[in-house]
Amino acid sequence: MNFETKLVNLKIKDQYGATNTPVYLSNSFAYEDAEELEKVFKNRALGYVYSRVSNPTIKALEDKLASLEGGKQSILAASGMAAISTATLTLLEAGDEFVATSSLFGGTYNLFKNYQKYGITPRFSQGVERDDIAKLITNKTKFVFLETLGNPKLDIPDIKGIAEVCQKNNIPLIVDSTMTTPALIKPLELGANIVIHSTSKYINGTANSIGGVIIDGGNFDWTIFANFSEYKRFGKLAFTVKARGETFKDFGPSSSPLTSLLNELGIPTLALRMEKHSNNALELANFLLEHPKVKEVNYPGLESNKYNERAKNLLENGFGGMLTLRVGSKDKAFKVINNLEYFYNLANIGDVKSLVIHPASTIYAKNTVKEREALGAYDDLIRVSVGIEDIEDLKADFAQALK
């Protein structure tokens, strides 16, 4: 089945033949026999026990997302941050290190920095090339973490090259693909081991609920790590077993069945939306590039963009819906934002509605000037999440706001 058919036709199992996922609003699941419940608790039989750990409605979305990425298993969490913290804390212990690119989503960057309070050392790379990562790897490195498309820098890591470095060093590669979704890229095929999404963004599509997912490629031997000794019998599936049975269960960042369903409703239109987001963003980027009041436009789909070649190699069916522009000063950036009519000024991406934000004064307000520059959140930069409206309206809106 090709990807777009799959988006529409991922079947659910239902005794009555329902074609949409039934919502199981039940905290617990009852068993006739004490023996059976004991088996489930001991990981010797499959079954639902308690919805903080797993739930059939949530499982339906987990299975769909795993299938779309080509992964083996997945865990839906309450948010993208819950997915990132759960995945990383499943691997990390005090004394460990990990390597991450530095142009990360602000929340992820802050979480990683805060891990230092628990005796864990993040090593942030300056660039996104294989050697930038390779030189930071030590015998304490537990994983490498990157985003398919840096936010807001829109830089594109050499995912294949970095995956090779990871393989050579026996280190798993975790990829946050929120900005791209499986409609544009499938990181597991490029050598990643874990894929993460904030489903709050493009997967949901209409910004009606928060969620995050961890997808396990089943392609790494986790049993090489000392803190997986209890999970040896699960082999390449040990990561998700430990993540669900330990980190997820202990910290409790579970989603709810209703929220899961809301996130699932966006799936059938994912490819359609990503294509329109990408086409609109490319046309708006080209329009802004020609505009005399715009100092710089960053969009990987532009021929002149530093990452255009790599974007063409790695991304299928479009370059995504995110672009940034610089207008010369913070003052001017605020004026443009205040004068836009169709673009909501808010902290989100991936909605069908067009959105803008001034990252330096909002998402990165607590970071130092030096950190902001490294993260690409310049004072005169506006981030745009281009929606699926008529592109002529979006161009006209920017034209009047810039004027």
Ligand SMILES: *Cc1c(COP(=O)(O)O)cnc(C)c1O
């Ligand atoms: C939004 C976002 C997150 C965090 O997701 P939440 O659902 O807001 O917790 C992580 N990574 C990226 C790239 C994001 O855009």
